[in-house]
Amino acid sequence: QSVYLSFTILLTLSFFQGTIFSFTDKSVKAIKLVYEGVLVNSSGQDFVQVEKIWLLSVILILIPLVSLLTILIFRNRKIQLFLSLSVIILSAALILTLSWYIFKIVDKYMTDIIPGFRMAVPILILIFSILAYRGIRKDDRLIKSYDRLR
Numbered sequence: 001q002s003v004y005l006s007f008t009i010l011l012t013l014s015f016f017q018g019t020i021f022s023f024t025d026k027s028v029k030a031i032k033l034v035y036e037g038v039l040v041n042s043s044g045q046d047f048v049q050v051e052k053i054w055l056l057s058v059i060l061i062l063i064p065l066v067s068l069l070t071i072l073i074f075r076n077r078k079i080q081l082f083l084s085l086s087v088i089i090l091s092a093a094l095i096l097t098l099s100w101y102i103f104k105i106v107d108k109y110m111t112d113i114i115p116g117f118r119m120a121v122p123i124l125i126l127i128f129s130i131l132a133y134r135g136i137r138k139d140d141r142l143i144k145s146y147d148r149l150r
Helices: 002-016 054-072 079-108 122-149
Strands: 021-024 031-036 037-041 048-052 113-114
Touching: 002 048, 002 054, 002 122, 021 079, 031 079, 037 079, 054 079, 054 122, 079 113, 079 122
Parallel strands: none
Antiparallel strands: 021 031, 021 113, 031 037, 037 048
């Protein structure tokens, strides 16, 4: 579980560096979605932030914090199960939030998304958090079965 939660932390922290998603349109306007908001570059100038995205920033901060807390509370499995379930919910919220902002940017600026590896990262975060939850639950069941044998 610690390995899966560590991957979740590393993948989420990768969003703090660089662009989450890139967009382009026919007039060579480049648009970036970063953890701080939406950046627009018109006609070769520097990128200017046109919109702040608080919800995305909060979710991207909470996922690694809750994952790290889940790793550190290894003695209390009930709290660890609750926290890992919270990471799953936050990961799903990340996917929904990113999807909503992608559709919003595509509609508002009439752009196309540039495909890349970063499109799969939110799904990998969700998969690793689910695997961590399953591992914690499996350990909890194993400990309970040992308690029954005593």
